[in-house]
Amino acid sequence: MSNQKKVAVIMGSDSDFGVVKSAVKRLKDLGIPVEVHVMSAHRTPDRAAAFAAGAEKEGFGVIIAAAGKAAHLAGVLAAHTTLPVIGIPIKSSTLDGLDALLATVQMPSGIPVATVAIDGADNAAILAAQMLALSDEALAGKLREMKASMAAKVAEKDAALQAEVEAL
Numbered sequence: 001m002s003n004q005k006k007v008a009v010i011m012g013s014d015s016d017f018g019v020v021k022s023a024v025k026r027l028k029d030l031g032i033p034v035e036v037h038v039m040s041a042h043r044t045p046d047r048a049a050a051f052a053a054g055a056e057k058e059g060f061g062v063i064i065a066a067a068g069k070a071a072h073l074a075g076v077l078a079a080h081t082t083l084p085v086i087g088i089p090i091k092s093s094t095l096d097g098l099d100a101l102l103a104t105v106q107m108p109s110g111i112p113v114a115t116v117a118i119d120g121a122d123n124a125a126i127l128a129a130q131m132l133a134l135s136d137e138a139l140a141g142k143l144r145e146m147k148a149s150m151a152a153k154v155a156e157k158d159a160a161l162q163a164e165v166e167a168l
């Protein structure tokens with residue numbers, strides 16, 4: 001059996017999946033095994049707690065938790081595990097996600113949640129990959145390639161801009 005750690009992507013509602021799927025896609029593109037579930041801190045609190053408590057034994061290395069409104073999901077999962085938990089505040093209310101951002105990021109001392117931007121699913125996946133890459137050199141190599149390709153794209157855009165400016 002492979003000892004490659006999995007990432008759990010948990011969302012408070014299936015209505016969050018439109019945002020969350022870019023994290024799932026990024027993890028899959030990096031070759032990281034991923035499990036995706038709907039679980040709510042409010043509607044299924046026992047299931048959420050049990051999942052987090054068993055996650056390390058099940059082979060997970062990082063948990064990503066996405067939720068909107070009064071977003072307690074990431075904090076509740078973090079309360080039941082010592083695995084790193086990354087929170088994605090989802091913009092799903094009249095408060096434009098500010099409610100979820102504060103609920104996710106403002107954890108009391110002792111139970112951290114590494115919180116990304118509102119709807120920042122892609123960064124959540126990259127951060128999870130960086131955590132797993134601490135003990136996975138092949139994955140670290142893929143992340144280096146990804147950064148190099150990002151830098152090359154910016155250089156291309158800069159060159160195109162120079163040509164446009166020159167033509168003015």
Ligand code: RP5
Nearest residue numbers: 012013015067068069090092
């Ligand atoms: C949160 O409430 C979910 O994470 C979602 O962002 C929001 C709305 O959920 P639904 O009413 O669409 O199921 O718990």
